[in-house]
Amino acid sequence: MPLATATPQAGFGGQVVEEVRVGERRTLDRQRFSRLFEALAGAGYSIVGPTVRDGAIVYDQIRSVEDLPIGWTDRQSGGSYRLERRGDAALFGYTVGPSSWKKYLFPARERLWTATRIGDSFTVRPEPVEPTRLAFFGMRACELSALAVTDRVFAGGPVTDPGYRTRRSSILRIAVQCGQAGGTCFCVSMGTGPGVRDGADLVLTEILDAGPHRFLLEPRTEEGAAVLSRIASELVPAAAGEARIAEAIVARTAASMGRTMEATGLRELLRENLEHPRWQLVAARCLSCTNCTMVCPTCFCSAQEEVPDLDVTKVERWRRWDSCFNLAFTELHGASVRKTGLSRYRQWLTHKLGTWHDQFGTSGCVGCGRCITWCPVGIDLTEEIGAIRAGPGPAAAPGGKP
Amino acid sequence: MLADVAPDPTSSAAAGHPLAPLPYRVRAVATETADTTTLTIEPRSTRSVPAPAPGQFVMLYAFGVGESPIGVSAHRADGTLVHTVRNVGKVTSALARLTPGDTVGVRGPYGRGWPLQEARGQDLVIVAGGLGLPPLRPVLYEVFENRDRYGRVEVIYGARTPKDLIYYEELQSWRRRSDLRIQVTVDAAGRDWYGDVGVVTTRLPDVRFDGSRTSAFICGPEIMMRLTAQAVVARGVRPEATWVSMERNMKCAVALCGHCQFGPTFVCRDGPVLSYRALEPFLAVKEV
Known part of the structure; x- marks a missing residue:
């Protein structure tokens, strides 16, 4: 000492x-x-x-x-x-x-x-x-x-x-x-x-x-x-x-990170690949259980609940964590905008890694890995990004990478 | 990184909460159609929400039921607000049941409305579908009040059937004016309808404007807005001068709850009125 x-x-x-x-x-x-x-x-x-x-x-x-x-x-x-x-x-x-x-x-x-x-x-x-x-x-x-x-x-x-x-x-x-x-x-x-x-x-x-x-x-x-x-x-x-x-x-x-993910250009990559075939593969596995959003240290979505007493003289307004994986999250005039699991997973990932930059000038992901660990089927966003990067995406430039 | 976060000066109980509604009295209720009602409301106390700009919305609160984002279809300097509500859900059906003297909660106004400043000196093409008319009505009032600020003003209003037309009396008075043209069309009608039949885009070829110096304001169902925007852009209106008013599920209306996201935008804060230039890549994809 x-x-x-x-x-x-x-x-x-x-x-x-x-x-x-x-x-x-x-x-x-x-x-x-x-x-x-x-x-x-x-x-x-x-x-x-x-x-x-x-x-x-x-x-x-x-x-x-x-x-x-x-x-x-x-x-x-x-x-x-x-x-x-x-x-x-x-x-x-x-x-x-x-x-x-x-x-x-x-x-x-x-x-x-x-x-x-x-x-x-x-x-x-x-x-x-x-x-x-x-x-x-x-x-x-x-x-x-x-x-x-x-x-x-x-x-x-x-x-x-x-x-x-x-x-x-x-x-x-x-x-x-x-x-x-x-x-x-x-x-x-x-x-x-x-x-x-x-x-x-x-x-x-x-x-x-x-x-x-x-x-x-x-x-x-x-x-x-x-x-x-x-x-x-x-x-x-x-x-x-x-x-x-x-x-x-x-x-x-x-030097001993469990995962890696190329983080440069994610905003553009995701914006250009909203119709990438990979979304269908991940959607076939995703249970829309909301675990990833509950364990994520930055997910901030919330719902509001109106809690009246029995004779509706006193009403409490509560806010609780919500998730973009819930079907009711986008309900509009009695129907959900994002009806498919595909669109809900896509919303989560494109928001977290892409449009978060537009909204807050930073990525929504800090690389903690919780969403990977606590996904009951082990969906791994680093793997999904790797697959989207590898192509083929609709917006892949012709004559670009082989 | 941000500097340390200071406590919110408004967080004390007395100072109010950004999500707390103010009580308003229902002054008048008008039945527009079988499922649509127009509420005229006024502040119950000395506290009222700031004057809304054309195209902004408020959160209307039915006590004990909940809140719904509703466009402002008129307002007066004394704080009176006019809202047209279609009964489609739990909250809107509670709002539709209100009668004069009842209380409704209001917070807002929220979002960015129609860019009237940018549209000065230009021709206006205003296209409303169904309940898209109420958020556009304040634009017409602005045009009437300051007619010399704008060039040609062409309005197209479409509804499903003649029975679904709202503001019927006012429509008649607008049609008599010579300082703008309004075309009314319905998707389907019986033999007792002498007006046009067809979706709003079928009336566009008839509309005269100078595309390079025109602003288009479009409000209605999403599919109608997309097709109309495409059609006016094809007629030479710049995509950045083509504006649509988006609608999404909203809980907070102040970009904190996450529900209203559409691509990179928070519809509540960045919209509801957004340029077709910004929206086009996302409108083309299903379930964004």
Whole structure:
């Protein structure tokens, strides 16, 4: 272990008082990792993070290190997810599971307003949304990119979503750089990971070899630095070699992606291939089950439900997650615009990878691979794109590629 | 990446919610056809929605039932709105049952309407099919009010049968005018109909305009809009000056719910009025 090189100032009563500044890397021992939880609680954050539940690693409220998936990993492939024991006691030795952070910002069910009949009129009371100091503990690079995408969707347009904005304004983003890639991961192709670039308050790298089990911490914002300052005495300024070790971990992860997808020109490719024969093949497999849209960290479609009481004096308006795979999604005058499974899968994929660029100036896909893993029949968008690229499409240029 | 997201200043209960409707009183109800009703509504309180531009729509809310996107067919400076609703679903049948004095909810107006600014100095070809007439009526009112802003104005209105014609009295008064021409046609009629029979495109060869300096405004069923757009473009109207008003399932009307997507567009926000230039590649594909 590297020795401390900074000189802490002696404070009152002999206590070490030190401030951690943005960008200053520190090392935290595995034995003292629980202090990070205490620092977060002390700073007033409720912590949500990874934990093992129902045979998967999901995001839920956690209170201590023991709630983390210690020693667990996940094995993922098309249509398959299995938890397995690791040979070590890693805290973050898995990739991403079926849940994503969007549920905390864009709840699966949410009351928007309540209307009350008064005489022959009515009044509407919007549902109050209180900002909650939530620490998102263990965000992956692809998930930070997904957050940036949903920021554009819900908070980047002319009309923004009040609930999303209010909840989003008070979260702390604690990112973990991936130490391994999952079988369906392709963040390298999408340019979103596995190294954490922007959008985190605090970045962790778990180091399992080359010395004792430890974490390299890098505060990227004042909020992240303030949390570390609370436990400054537990932290050791990182030795010069630690950053290189972290870089090597990220590079190793990047080299072992389960999937790849050529992401350049997808907007044009899909726009020119709306009638490609491949859609029929994928439609023959797709069950329109909506799983891909439920696990996707950027899918944002919603329906609204009108819930009146028995004598219709009080009405609640609820919003719930919807999916473009549902037949009723495009209902117009009693019939659906997208009647076939083909048109619904095509809508999902062309939106996610193509028209999302037109709408939000970014891809809707961050390469997390959830839609591949959680598809019950293992439909793999990287494979579908590969097939469409390979041709023959109606718009394939004559005299072009053989 | 975006900077951090600030809390929404309107998120407090008192400040309102972008998806919360305002109460309006139903002042008059007129039966247009067997399944079509025109509602005249006015604000119940001092709060009203902003004045809609021609071609914009609002979300009309039937208390305890739900909301439906409905075009604005007229409005007045005092906040009065006029909507023509066809009874085709749960919400629209509830709206059709409203009687004077009842309350209806309104939020909006939403979307981009007819590009009247761009159409100044040009000939106008206005083609309405069925319930496509109400969102085009404010265009005619604009033309009447500022007649010198436009060149020739040719209107074609088609319905399935003579019984399906709406705004019947007003149609008669428009037909008497000499500052525009309106042709009315029906798809099918009995022997008591002395007007034209045939889909709207059959009336187009008769219409005179200068294609290079014409704007075409088209509203009706999608198939009718596609064929009409093709026909006016074939007559020399530029595709970017050919405008259609799209219709899709909508829940939020503010590009947050995802339902109304048509290719890259959110019909609610980027439309409902969109240029044929932008729509053509998608209108040609089934079930986009």
